[in-house]
Amino acid sequence: RKEVEQDPGPFNVPEGATVAFNCTYSNSASQSFFWYRQDCRKEPKLLMSVYSSGNEDGRFTAQLNRASQYISLLIRDSKLSDSATYLCVVNSFSGGYNKLIFGAGTRLAVHP
Amino acid sequence: EAQVTQNPRYLITVTGKKLTVTCSQNMNHEYMSWYRQDPGLGLRQIYYSMNVEVTDKGDVPEGYKVSRKEKRNFPLILESPSPNQTSLYFCASSPAGTGGGEQYFGPGTRLTVT
Numbered sequence: 321r322k323e324v325e326q327d328p329g330p331f332n333v334p335e336g337a338t339v340a341f342n343c344t345y346s347n348s349a350s351q352s353f354f355w356y357r358q359d360c361r362k363e364p365k366l367l368m369s370v371y372s373s374g375n376e377d378g379r380f381t382a383q384l385n386r387a388s389q390y391i392s393l394l395i396r397d398s399k400l401s402d403s404a405t406y407l408c409v410v411n412s413f414s415g416g417y418n419k420l421i422f423g424a425g426t427r428l429a430v431h432p
Numbered sequence: 433e434a435q436v437t438q439n440p441r442y443l444i445t446v447t448g449k450k451l452t453v454t455c456s457q458n459m460n461h462e463y464m465s466w467y468r469q470d471p472g473l474g475l476r477q478i479y480y481s482m483n484v485e486v487t488d489k490g491d492v493p494e495g496y497k498v499s500r501k502e503k504r505n506f507p508l509i510l511e512s513p514s515p516n517q518t519s520l521y522f523c524a525s526s527p528a529g530t531g532g533g534e535q536y537f538g539p540g541t542r543l544t545v546t
Binding site: 420 | 535
């Protein structure tokens with residue numbers, strides 16, 4: 321079983337739609353969580369951290385459920401520019417340092 | 433401009449011919465790492481460095497070497513490349529105190545080994 325699992329998609333949605341991605345992780349000792357965005361053939365970039373109480377950044381809302389070991393990302397009012405792959409990232413303390421584990425990503429395609 | 437740079441961006445080489453991919457960051461970050469990205473597998477860590485002269489293996493270190501003689505540079509060395517090292521490689525840096533979660537990635541190096 322992969323340490324971080326995501327539905328690869330693609331999620332094809334019209335502009336203005338609301339879309340949600342989920343991600344599950346296997347290490348219950350994981351300490352911090354992030355969503356990164358990766359455009360085609362480009363480097364990943366940090367989108368937002370995920371806090372225990374849930375957090376929002378404009379149209380983006382991230383939530384964490386430690387009991388069920390999953391993280392979600394909600395995008396409201398989708399824009400064409402939101403088309404990208406979204407990577408779920410889990411940070412675990414292992415071997416004396418914090419180790420990032422990346423999911424394989426969920427692809428989002430927003431169409432007119 | 434704060435950035436991570438990698439060179440070359442694209443490389444086609446033959447099996448067994450030693451190569452080095454350079455990585456440099458101008459943000460004075462302590463932490464640097466190398467990843468490879470393959471379809472369906474996500475980013476996997478090859479090596480990381482907590483600071484100058486401190487390096488350690490990640491999840492897939494076989495066939496790779498690194499060095500950290502200066503804070504800003506973290507080259508990736510393939511002593512004898514093989515076709516299974518064909519991949520997209522990313523260097524990343526992170527400031528101390530963020531737990532490694534806030535990573536800044538270079539633009540990537542697409543390597544093909546024939």
